[in-house]
Amino acid sequence: MSPNPLTSVSMRAARWSATHPWRAIGGWLLLVAIAVGLAATVSPQEASDEDYRLGESGRADRWVHEAGLDAPDSEEVLVTADDAADGPLDQSTAEKAGARLVDAVGTLEGVDGVSEPQWNPDRTAMLISIQLARDHDDADPIVAAVADVRSDFPDLDVRQTGDLSLDDAIDERVADDLSSAEGISLPITLVLMLLAFGALIAAGIPVLLAATSVAVTIGISAPLSHLFPAEPTVTSMIVLIGMAVGVDYSLFYLKREREERARGRSTRDAVEIAAQTSGHSILVSGGAVICAMAGLFLMTDVTFNSLAMGSILVVAIAVLGSITVLPALLAKLGRWVDRPRVPLLWRLNRRLSGRLGEGGISRRVLGPVLRHPVVALIVGVAVVGALAVPALGMKTHSGNLDTLPGDIAEVQTIKAVIEEFPSEGPVAQVVVRAPADDQAAVAAQLDDLGRRAAASGMFRAPSAPVENSDDGRTSVLELAMPFEESDDEVDEALLMLRDQLVPASVDSSGAEVAVGGGPAESLDAQERMSDRLPLIIAFVLVLTFLMMVFAFKSVPIALISTVLNLASVAVAFGLMTLVFQHGVGESLLDFTSPGFVIDWIPLFVLVVLVGLSMDYHVFVVSRIREHVERGLPARLAVQRGVSETAGVITSAAAVMVSVFAIFATLSMLEMKMMGVGLSAAILLDATLVRLVILPAALVLLGERAWWPRRPRRPQGSPVVEPDPALAVAGR
Numbered sequence: 001m002s003p004n005p006l007t008s009v010s011m012r013a014a015r016w017s018a019t020h021p022w023r024a025i026g027g028w029l030l031l032v033a034i035a036v037g038l039a040a041t042v043s044p045q046e047a048s049d050e051d052y053r054l055g056e057s058g059r060a061d062r063w064v065h066e067a068g069l070d071a072p073d074s075e076e077v078l079v080t081a082d083d084a085a086d087g088p089l090d091q092s093t094a095e096k097a098g099a100r101l102v103d104a105v106g107t108l109e110g111v112d113g114v115s116e117p118q119w120n121p122d123r124t125a126m127l128i129s130i131q132l133a134r135d136h137d138d139a140d141p142i143v144a145a146v147a148d149v150r151s152d153f154p155d156l157d158v159r160q161t162g163d164l165s166l167d168d169a170i171d172e173r174v175a176d177d178l179s180s181a182e183g184i185s186l187p188i189t190l191v192l193m194l195l196a197f198g199a200l201i202a203a204g205i206p207v208l209l210a211a212t213s214v215a216v217t218i219g220i221s222a223p224l225s226h227l228f229p230a231e232p233t234v235t236s237m238i239v240l241i242g243m244a245v246g247v248d249y250s251l252f253y254l255k256r257e258r259e260e261r262a263r264g265r266s267t268r269d270a271v272e273i274a275a276q277t278s279g280h281s282i283l284v285s286g287g288a289v290i291c292a293m294a295g296l297f298l299m300t301d302v303t304f305n306s307l308a309m310g311s312i313l314v315v316a317i318a319v320l321g322s323i324t325v326l327p328a329l330l331a332k333l334g335r336w337v338d339r340p341r342v343p344l345l346w347r348l349n350r351r352l353s354g355r356l357g358e359g360g361i362s363r364r365v366l367g368p369v370l371r372h373p374v375v376a377l378i379v380g381v382a383v384v385g386a387l388a389v390p391a392l393g394m395k396t397h398s399g400n401l402d403t404l405p406g407d408i409a410e411v412q413t414i415k416a417v418i419e420e421f422p423s424e425g426p427v428a429q430v431v432v433r434a435p436a437d438d439q440a441a442v443a444a445q446l447d448d449l450g451r452r453a454a455a456s457g458m459f460r461a462p463s464a465p466v467e468n469s470d471d472g473r474t475s476v477l478e479l480a481m482p483f484e485e486s487d488d489e490v491d492e493a494l495l496m497l498r499d500q501l502v503p504a505s506v507d508s509s510g511a512e513v514a515v516g517g518g519p520a521e522s523l524d525a526q527e528r529m530s531d532r533l534p535l536i537i538a539f540v541l542v543l544t545f546l547m548m549v550f551a552f553k554s555v556p557i558a559l560i561s562t563v564l565n566l567a568s569v570a571v572a573f574g575l576m577t578l579v580f581q582h583g584v585g586e587s588l589l590d591f592t593s594p595g596f597v598i599d600w601i602p603l604f605v606l607v608v609l610v611g612l613s614m615d616y617h618v619f620v621v622s623r624i625r626e627h628v629e630r631g632l633p634a635r636l637a638v639q640r641g642v643s644e645t646a647g648v649i650t651s652a653a654a655v656m657v658s659v660f661a662i663f664a665t666l667s668m669l670e671m672k673m674m675g676v677g678l679s680a681a682i683l684l685d686a687t688l689v690r691l692v693i694l695p696a697a698l699v700l701l702g703e704r705a706w707w708p709r710r711p712r713r714p715q716g717s718p719v720v721e722p723d724p725a726l727a728v729a730g731r
Contacts, residue, residue, distance in 0.1 A: 010279025011272065014327035018271050024328035028321060032212050035219025042222040047229040051302040055524035056498070060431040060516025067474035069467055072112065072134045075142055075162030077101060078417050079117075079126040082157045090155065094126050097153045101128055104145040110136035118421070125420040132164070139164035161413035169410040171232065177666040178236035185240065185659045186211075189247055192658060196651040199338045202254060205329060209321050210246025214239050217314040224309060231306040241608070242314035244659045245289065248615050248652040249322040252278040255648045257330050258338070267334045271327050277622060279323050284551040285618045286319035289611030291543035295536040296607055299528070303600065308607075315611075365691055366642055370635060373696040380693040381567075387684070388570035390577040396529070397596040398522040400485050405667040406592070424460055424480035426490050426519040428497060434511035436472035442511065443468070446477040449505035453479050456501065458493035481519070486596065490519050491526075526599055533603060540610050541565065551618070552625060554706045560697055561617055564689050565610045572605050572681035580673055589664060591672055598670050605677045612656060612678075613685045616649050620690055624698065625706075634702045638695050646691070653686035 017024035053061055064070045079097055081089035098117035106114045115129040130142060143160060150158040186207070193203035217238050221230065256278040260270035293315070296308035330337060369376040401418075404411045430449060432442050446466045453459035460480045467476045479497070483489045498515050506513050541562050548558035576597050578584050583593035624641030632640065660682065663675025698705050 010275045010283055010323050013323045014271055014275030014279055017324050017326075017328040018268055018331035021328035021332040024324050025332070028212070028325040032216055035216040037219070038222050039215075039219040044222045044225040044230045046225070047231055047302045047306065051229050054301070054521065054528060056514045057516040057520035057524045060429060060514035060520070063431050063433055063474055063512075063514065064429065064476060064516070067469035067471075069469055069474060069476055073132045073136070073163035075130040075132065075139060075160060075165060076414070076417055077128040077130065077146055078157075078159045078161070078413055078420070079128070080124065080157045080159075080416070080420075082155050089124050089126075091123060093153060094156060097149055097156055097158060098126055098128055100152070101146065101149045101158075104149065105130055105142055108141045108145065110138065111142070120420045125416075127417065127421055130162070137164060139168065159409065159413040159416070161410040161417065166410045166414060169408050170404065173405060173408055174233060174668055177668050177671055178233065178239075181662045181666060181671075182236060182239050184662050185243055188658050188662075189243060189655055192651065192654050193247070193251075194342060196251065196647075197254075197258075197338075199341045201333065201339060202258070202337050205254060205326070205337070206247040206250035207243075209250045209326060210243045210318065213246045213314060213318040213321050214242035216317050217242060217310065220313060220317075221310055224313070225306075228305050228309045229302055230310075231303050234306045234310045237307055238310045238314045240659055240663075241311050242318060244612065244656045245286070245315050245615070246318040246321070247655050249282045249286070249318055250326055251652055251655070252281060252615075252619055252648060253322055253326055254330070254337070255651075261335065267331060271330050274330075275323065275327060277626060278619070280551075281618045281622045282319055282322050284547065284622075285615045286315050287547050288544050288614035288618070289315045291547060292540045292607040292611035294543070295540040296603070298536050298539060299532050299603070301528070304603070307604065311608075366639055366695060369692055369695050370639055370699055373699040376692050377696040377700065380688055380696065383688060384567045384571055384684075384693070388567070388574040390575075390582070391570055391573035393581075394573060394577045394602070395581055395596040396526060396599040396602065397486050397594075398525055399598050399670065400594070402486065402592070402594040403598060403669040405669075407667070424463065425483055426481045426485050427517050428459075428479045428481065428494060428515055428520055429517040430477045430479065430497070430502060430506075431514050431516055432475045432506060432511050433473055433513075434475075438510060439468060439472045439475065442466075442475045442506075445506045446475060449501060450477060450479065452501050452505055453497065456493075456496065458489070458496055478517075485519065486594065491523050494520055494523050522599075529599055529603060536603065537606065540607060544610060544614065552621065552706075553709065556701055556705045556707055557621060560694065560705075561614070561621075564617065564685075564694065565613060567693070568613050568681050568685040568689060569606050569609055571684055572609055572677040573602060575680050576601065576605070576673055576677045579676055580669070589672060589676070591669060594669070598673060601670060601673045601677070605674060605681075608678060609681055609685075612682060613689075615652060615656075616686050616690050617694070619652075620645050620649065620694065628706065634705065635699050638698045642691060642695050649686055649690065653682060657683050657686075 050062070053059075061070070079089075079094050081087070095117065102114045102116070105111055110133045111130060112133045113131045115131075118127045118129075119125070120127070132139075139162065143165060146158060146160045150156070189210075190203060190207050193206055194200070197203045218235060221234070221238065253274050256274040257267075257270045260273045261267065265273065290312050293308050293311040296304040296311075299305075401411065401415060406412065430446065432446065434442050443466050450462040454461040458481060460482055462477060462479060464478060467478075468474070481490055481493050483493070494515065502513055502515065544565065545558045545562045548561045549555060552558070579589070580591075580593055580597055581595060586593055620642060623645050624637050627637035627640050628634065657679045660675050661679040663671045664679060666672060666675070
């Protein structure tokens, strides 16, 4: 049988690296140094507001911006009685504080105007609005002025929020959350590696290789961001995905090399066998992750483009390091890779390996599965189906105030402002571009539109006249809706406005019309997601299917892989719906359910999960295939393949689950959703799916699993005789 091209690549790379270890190590260090230099000298280009424009709402936003009609940023200062003060708000003191604040803020650079203090109906709260100059993006001087007033009036609660201060607070919380996740994940990963190997050098190599892969990716991403503008969170995504896959790939390789050395093979032979087996698995798995992540490009969205580029790059570099510098290190270290041993952890490692290996797994899990594959398959599918059912009722919506952490002061303040000074509701903008000579006609048409919209009951009567640009070519009408931002009626109202009300009132033969505003942006994003999601799912599944066919030369194996990937994704969606839409486990995870799943999370979880779950699948199937090639019958090949990989799978799953579970502890709801969906699905995928459903399906298929041709033993390789003990266990 001709060797698999991927196997040939991994073997040639490992053979060269093991023969020239210092060149391989030096080349890797040079790559790291160049990447660090790029990160230090090239400023990344972050995505701008224009990059996020989408569909009709994006077109409306662009027209408004070009006409100079977009509202400048503003800040709000709310004055109420201090919680510690006795009695109601002292109105005279509040007015003094308001006057002081108006004087202090009004002279600041970048402030265009300050409103007179406004009282709520029962005069228990006072609001001061601060309008900023266009393109002014620094709220710090205003924050300082508000702090001075607050210190001078201790009996008052003087709080600030607004476009800039709220964004700054959210950005700071996101950075703190992700920084905390990165800081926690590294020591946890190192501890797991010590448990997996029981020796410092062996534990440190996967972590070191993953960390350097991340460093290289971050450096290369700086110049690439000028082609694909960078999302603010992409660096943290690179760190977390890079650590997960980088550690897992090194773990697979290192475990196999140690296993072969334990059988008495030389270091060089052990490295070559690891390259032939685990190296092949790493290439297939890495290719699957890259294919999955490439599906994000089909969204043609700056956020997903940035995440896709960062993820693909870090996975590709982790694969490169695993098949080059890792064999070089192992060849150079030899048996020193198991030094220095940590006595307690070394003994614990040996004990865990025994319990997770052939004895424990075969006897307690695989035994019943192999004896009763039909029952095991039915039970496994039933559990997966039960966990996936809630996904049928999944509701998605863009993030809003309800999805922000309530302990952010600016979030609390803006909610208090909305409560004390209720707004009219979500606002849609109808933007018309027409020749300046048609301005009067357009104004009349928009007035008619306002009357029709109010008569429909889905909109309030316009509270402000039509706004026109200086050149007379652009007109804007704002229509408020009497609903909460996340109500389904908001989308219904927007669709009615676009499909019925606007065409009935505005003559578009000589004009361009677009409906925009915040709610319209959310609707367009959801529609883009709904339209593209089936295409992305098909793209990801077809590519991973073809990759599995290419890697294993088996159609049934590729079909099983595709179905199991879908099962894992369905479980993740079901759990996210159950927890975040229906509120199961709110107190445990410390959040309040918004009643929906944030719209971009399902797609991101899908591609990440399809890619990462292939790690375990490819590793298990590759070991099973090895035994089939050596002449073992199908049932015993499954028995031995799953048993021999149980310890590695457990360690690899523990790394990924621990890394993503950290997300579930963070305060940002997006991070919680991603953490719960990925960690729970990967845990189930590495246990129920790969240890019950997969073996049961392969046993039932028997020799047919390797259609169109059964893997044959390479000429000259010995036939491995079945172990009688395994044969008994596998009956």
